[in-house]
Amino acid sequence: MHEISHALLKWYRKHQRSLPWRGEIDPYLVWVSEIMLQQTRVDTVIPYYLKWKKRFPTLQALAAAPEGDVLLLWEGLGYYSRARNLHLTAQLIHEKYGGVFPQDPNRLRSLPGIGEYTANAIASICFAVPLVAMDANIKRIFARLMDFEEPLTSQFAKTQLANFGRTLLGEINAGDLNQALMDLGSSICLPGDPNCELCPLSPYCVSHQNGTQTQRPVMKKKKEIPTYQVVAAAIINEHGEFLLAKRPKGGMLPGLWEFPGGKVEAREDDPTALLREISEELGTSILIGKKIGGYRHAYTHFRVVVRAYLCTLDGPAPQALEAQEIKWVTREQMQGFAMGKVDRMIARDLCGMGSILL
């Protein structure tokens, strides 16, 4: 074990990546980077991290910001509850901890959006607490080093991984170990086709010796994902403003703005579905005009094919029956409202349409 960590740190000293948050010890910034990096690639995170650091340089700046600003900066990163939890936790630390980041992993763990991984990452990197931050990279590396033959989802597997990590850690600095393993996992010990020839740990890797490295870790097969047909209405009023709805809490994309609409049910055509959705969501009716565009998008558990139509109101004033809030906004104002990918594409196409006539 001692030899493994020695070989790893020797490799890390030479090959570690240069990243905007690498070497950072301000727990606020380490926290922000760790949250952004959850399920998200480094190359995607970097521009967001730099923007964030500029706009919200301190925990106090974040705590004082309006939620709309936070979501707008986050737009495009996905998993938007991360942004709301950052905001929430900043306010919580500001109020309950006097703005000082807690160091105790258990206390960190109790904050919204901080789970076991992130708590251990912050504690190890900022405060040298001796804990392994068990992310997907580290699990994969450990599973290969051990040639672990089962999926990693069981409690038994988690115990095995934790024991292996504790032994490997020994007296090494945990922040260095964690970041070294993550760099190795992202550049050498890749999920699909690991570069074992370049790996400093291959002499100690059981799956490499057994030739099973591409089969580790054993993954459970995932179920198929459905595709839904969806319609959306860009309702324009006499001032050239469009109706946006703020999505409800609890579902997808909470707090983000969208064009009203929804799923086309079985045996419905687009107009029928759209009129039904507008009635349910806004308590009014519309006239459906020309098609703005068609959009394909893949979420984690389903795909959608969205068709958006230019519409006008044909009934009483719309009410926010399901949305948190509704608002008439000009095309120019729309970029100031945080949206998911599909609605942003619709908004973009709307802006490219020039003068609009039904």
Next chain:
DNA sequence: TACTCGTGGAA
């Protein structure tokens, strides 16, 4: 335990 929650890049 298993499912929900986004998006984009790579193969």
Next chain:
DNA sequence: TTTCCAAGAGT
């Protein structure tokens, strides 16, 4: 085009 899946958390 499709599939995979990335520094996970919450329920």
